[in-house]
Amino acid sequence: MNGDYVANMEQVLDLYGAECPENTARLCFDERPCQLIEDVYIPIKMKEGKVKKIDCEYKRNGTASLLMVYDIDQGLRYGEIHDRRTKKEFSEFMDRLEVRYDHVDKLIIVLDNLNTHKYGSFYEFLQLDRAAALRKKIEFVYTPKHGSWLNMIEIEFAALSKQCLNRRIPSKERLDKEFQSWQEKRNEKKVKISWSFTVPKARDKMASHYIKVCNAI
Numbered sequence: 292m293n294g295d296y297v298a299n300m301e302q303v304l305d306l307y308g309a310e311c312p313e314n315t316a317r318l319c320f321d322e323r324p325c326q327l328i329e330d331v332y333i334p335i336k337m338k339e340g341k342v343k344k345i346d347c348e349y350k351r352n353g354t355a356s357l358l359m360v361y362d363i364d365q366g367l368r369y370g371e372i373h374d375r376r377t378k379k380e381f382s383e384f385m386d387r388l389e390v391r392y393d394h395v396d397k398l399i400i401v402l403d404n405l406n407t408h409k410y411g412s413f414y415e416f417l418q419l420d421r422a423a424a425l426r427k428k429i430e431f432v433y434t435p436k437h438g439s440w441l442n443m444i445e446i447e448f449a450a451l452s453k454q455c456l457n458r459r460i461p462s463k464e465r466l467d468k469e470f471q472s473w474q475e476k477r478n479e480k481k482v483k484i485s486w487s488f489t490v491p492k493a494r495d496k497m498a499s500h501y502i503k504v505c506n507a508i
Contacts, residue, residue: 329461
């Protein structure tokens with residue numbers, strides 16, 4: 292833990308703890324790989340008093356990538372299933388996201404510092420005028436290195452894993468169908484994350500690390 296880690300962490304926590312500015316949306320973004328697993332033998336269906344029986348043998352059909360964003364203030368999430376998660380997928384996802392949020396003046400997005408998560412990706416895969424417009428409207432707030440736990444989207448991914456991805460899904464098409472169904476139900480309830488970790492709590496719980504950082508000055 293160094294000074295950059297502390298600064299980035301507190302920037303994220305300050306964002307979570309503040310009131311949302313007018314005409315602004317606050318979002319958390321990340322990507323998640325999803326394995327595509329197919330049964331080799333047809334599972335035995337559940338019967339009353341008995342669980343579903345699945346053979347341990349399976350066929351691996353590669354992976355797909357889920358790109359998802361979580362709206363901190365609205366309790367909504369939006370995701371897309373892709374083959375990969377390159378600069379192209381990232382920039383085009385942000386392009387469509389801005390259209391979804393065309394009613395606000397600014398998008399503040401918490402995300403990690405992956406090399407694809409840069410404004411430069413917009414210029415590589417979008418029209419120059421469009422890339423410039425996104426750069427002006429979107430503000431990236433980066434979590435510190437090895438600090439992905441500070442991104443609320445990780446809580447959403449955990450819920451997704453338990454509620455939707457805890458079974459074998461054989462294809463990207465099936466994955467997309469299952470994900471969209473999960474997303475629709477969760478958005479109907481507008482499930483919000485109750486975030487309680489604040490800057491004062493960080494300074495209290497991580498006091499020894501803060502001291503080390505200050506002593507290094």
